[in-house]
Amino acid sequence: GAVVSQHPSRVICKSGTSVKIECRSLDFQATTMFWYRQFPKKSLMLMATSNEGSKATYEQGVEKDKFLINHASLTLSTLTVTSAHPEDSSFYICSAKGQGQETQYFGPGTRLLVL
C-alpha cells in the first residue's frame, strides 16, 4: 500500500514554455501533498505544502507565481512550472500523507530539463 506516482518521469522542454507535473496517491487519500526540489548531490528542498481544497503554502524564496500548485482532489496534485528557464532544470519529487498518518510517501520523481 501507500503508493505515489508521478508523471511524467522525464520531460525536456524549451525555455519559456510551461510544464505540468502530476502527483497521484494510488491507494490512499492524500489530505496533504508536498513538493520538493532536489539539486544534484544535494538534499531535498521543500517547495510547498498543499492541503486538498486549499491554497498551497510556499516556503520562503519559492515563487508561487512561477510554481503553481493545485491540489484539487484527495488523490491528485499538480505542479506547473510556468515560463520555464534552464535554471529550473532539476529533479522534482512529490510526497503525500493521509489524514492522521505520520509518514510521507514519496513519488519516484520527475527529471525536468529546460533547454
Place this chain on the structure above:
Amino acid sequence: AQSVTQLGSHVSVSEGALVLLRCNYSSSVPPYLFWYVQYPNQGLQLLLKYTTGATLVKGINGFEAEFKKSETSFHLTKPSAHMSDAAEYFCAVRTNSGYSTLTFGKGTMLLVSP
C-alpha cells in the same frame, strides 16, 4: 525549529561489513524520525521510522535504528552490507504539529565494495 545533521557525506564499507550511518537532530518538541533511501534517479523509499514507543526500530532490508534522546541521535545500522545497499540515505525529522513538514539531512552516500 528543527534540524538534522548527517555526519559524513560518503561512507564506504566492504560487502559483509557493518553499516553505520549517523544522524543527529535538534527539535524543540518530541520528534518523529525517519530514514529514507534513494537509488539513482528514483524517489525516496521509507526504510524505517520512530514515532513513539520502542526506541529500537527495525526497517526493511535488514536496517535498524535506535532513537537515543539523551544523545539526540537516530543512527542507522545494518550488520552486514550488501552490494545492493549502495545508495543515498536521508535522515529526516518532523514534529507533530502544523503541516508536519519534514526536515531532511544532507544525505549520506553509502558505497559498498566487493
